Amino acid sequence: MGHRRITRRGGAPGPYPRQARSAAVWTATKWMAPGAVGLIVYPLPQPDGIKPDGWAVLSIFTATVLGLILQPREAGTL
DSSP, rough: OOOOOOOOSOEEEEEEHHHHHHHHHHHHHHHHHHHHHHHHTTTTTTOOTOOOHHHHHHHHHHHHHHHHHHHHSOOOOO
């Protein structure tokens, strides 16, 4: 009688409360976003005078900076 189970809109019980689910989505987004940005920057047209290797380094650098901004892991674990 004391505990109330959180349910989805259809009435079926969900595995996680809404806040835990949204936190899990945010965590997954923080992990995927840097890789996605790196994969988006890499195939973009290169400016004249930039070598392909330099462009690859730029895409890795961009993904790294975004990862540091979003901090998917705490700095102490790195």
